[in-house]
Amino acid sequence: MTLDSKVPGGPIEGKWRKHKAELKLVNPANKRKFTVIVVGTGLAGGSASASLAELGYNVKTFCIQDSPRRAHSIAAQGGINAAKNYPNDGDSVWRLFYDTVKGGDFRAREANVYRLAEVSNLIIDQCAAQGIPFAREYSGLLANRSFGGAQVSRTFYARGQTGQQLLLGAYGSLSRQIAAGKVTMFPRREMLDLVVVNGRARGIVVRNLVTGQMERHEAHAVVLATGGYGNVFFLSTNAMACNVTAAWRCHKKGAFFANPCFTQIHPTCIPVHGAFQSKLTLMSESLRNDGRVWVPKTKGDARKPKDIPESERDYYLERKYPSFGNLVPRDVASRNAKFMCDAGMGVGETGLAVYLDFADAIERDGKAVIEKKYGNLFAMYEKISGEDPYTTPMMIYPAIHYTMGGLWVDYDLMSTIPGLFVLGEANFSDHGANRLGASALMQGLADGYFVIPYTIGGYLAGGGLEPVSTDSAAFADAEKEAVARIEKLLSIGGKRTVDDFHKELGHLLWNDCGMGRTDAGLQNALDRIPAIRAEFWENVRVPGGRADFNQSLERAGRVADFLEFAELMVTDALARRESCGGHFNEAFQTPENEALRDDENFCHVAAWEYAGDKKAPVLHKEPLTFENVKLTQRSYK
């Protein structure tokens, strides 16, 4: 099968307008004859559910948490980008498009990114109308800030809780449609399989997490908005329930998985403290606007930070990148922290941390100014670490934060399975090899509010969707398989817990497929993963029963899928013989240790097809053509 991205022709500025004009429409009276399943209620799934229901479709929405308001989009702190150019500082749709393509290290599809920038302004209008309490100037007009090293101020924010506020806006719109009877909400459900009938996505099988009952749901199309797979690393900034299961099940049913090795590591997280740590906490990137990153110049210097004189400190980002300094992009900042710690300069009990020091900023601006800017972050740091960042430097270390890879989609956001649409972090389309700050919220809402309402109509209006029954063999088989898996997990009765396996896998991936990858490390991971997986299926212990609220069983199913997915991620990393963005293979770097792309041979999307158990996945390549942006080497010197 050849990948057809279905990008419309013509100049990039007119593609989306032209496409919208050409898409078939579903008559208003006919919309109520169609049912759409939406899985996930984060920014993408929540906004899609509400918008599709407003149009008149019947929507069935599923989420894993007890309420659609809790999806992990809620934890996003910094802000959302849009090309409003309110500050009059030279921003435009074009510049936002350009920055996103460049930031993604030229591995994203131009046309999708342009559309993202184009609809960004509509998102802000929509959110303001929903009553989202964005930060405002004294005039009452919206405030902007610069974020993630961008040279314009295009980020809209609601204190340090922008994700929460945007999600609650989408949740409000979704709640309105639930009350109107247009959305049927199914909380505490986990999607365990996709049902494909006559080659089209026609339903899902879910487990009711409270009762353990299996349920079958049919629809005319399925929209997947189930987030990223960062938790494959065990420790990440993702919420505990974030997982790859829904996407992986779709992959095994025929949806190609694109660029799984593009994972983002965020430089400013609170370091790991011990073996029982369950997750990592991100500290907003905005801290690097005022904090200075340093380590001691001497290896193993165990003095307290305040006892280390200025002359014995290495402000390594400022030294290596004089023009961007502490504000280099996420991938560069992360890698440099790793280099320093690997060289033995790391600080703290584990040696896996660097200092982020606010002493100079506090002396320059006063404590009150710093508190106004970062008070909530400093308080969070103090709560977790027990140390006061006003008087002693913060300790930070990079952590897995976001995954740019995901299910392959075309311009309509449809996967390689007709009728299966994939939105938000779950798809691969907009961020290339590295996502810029404040762009995840923009993409989730762009997909849900302003793309899928148009493109799904074009699909449904195309016809050929005969009625399906949940009693049919396709549904029965999918359910049978899911139940068999659950029973197998419960029957093993081994000696190791699910978390124990998850930690082993995560540790392996963090070392061998994390910030700095090597062929030897990747090969080691490829050798080890099948062994861990085999032991999991022989020696895992999952207590409790099937017809119960059984959180161990939930985790076991997710880890089982991570153990399969991990192999694909490492395979993809090995196959990409270059470094770009979040994928850094140490064999491919410039003399200055920057990522060295190979545009001649790897300017493509790597889309993997599942070929069956114990068979190597098949690689398909979607060539990326850059007609509007010139490929350059990123430089932040």
Place this chain on the structure above:
Amino acid sequence: MSARTINLTLKIWRQRQGEKKGAFETFEARGISTDSSFLEMLDVVNENLTLSGREPVAFDHDCREGICGMCGAVVNGRAHGPEAGTTLCQLHMRHFQDGDTIAIEPFRARAFKVIKDLAVDRGAFDSIIQAGGFISVNTGSSPEANSTPVPQENAEAAMDAAACIGCGACVASCPNASAMLFLSAKVSQMALLPQGRPEAAKRVLGMLRKMDALGFGNCTNERECEADCPKEISIAHIARMNREFLKASFFSKEK
């Protein structure tokens, strides 16, 4: 981050799924790092229970950074435990002493049914929001964002209210199991913004009616909700909601 380890005695509420009654069960938690969060301490207990062939304690949790509102339990009589402005996942074990006994039970209220152990059903909160906790704007029909200025002071006050994470601690700590703090946070946020005014009367009446129907109690100014709210939402929002309610009742056509 100088970690110590402590030993604790836990009295945890156990209740099987589908059963109306439960009881406290006692567990020993040994060698708990003071750098751990409260939920990480429960993870350790659960790992040991699993290995010893017993069923782990069910408890809800997700983001573990204090924003999703999924976690929560009553710890030594306080919703989310003893630290002010802190969710259970952000409560760290350094606030406990070696040898402490800790009682852990679910959020209790008529409207919050226990699902299992510490996990409760807070679907009633979703029902309250569905009764009007939104602005009725369809996607695509919004005016340009800056066409409606919002005084900075109002935007900030609205944000104070909007910080609610919907965890249910206010209900668990209230002697009347009232949802007034939760409800007022949403009413207040919307009432402070020009975008929320057209539906203000309908919203407050609809949400209050729903709250009563779901079996939550009323507010008698005990202020326990404010004391235990992990986001420190002020009861001033209840006062604003009461004004909205009076205005709606006397001066609007909404019923």
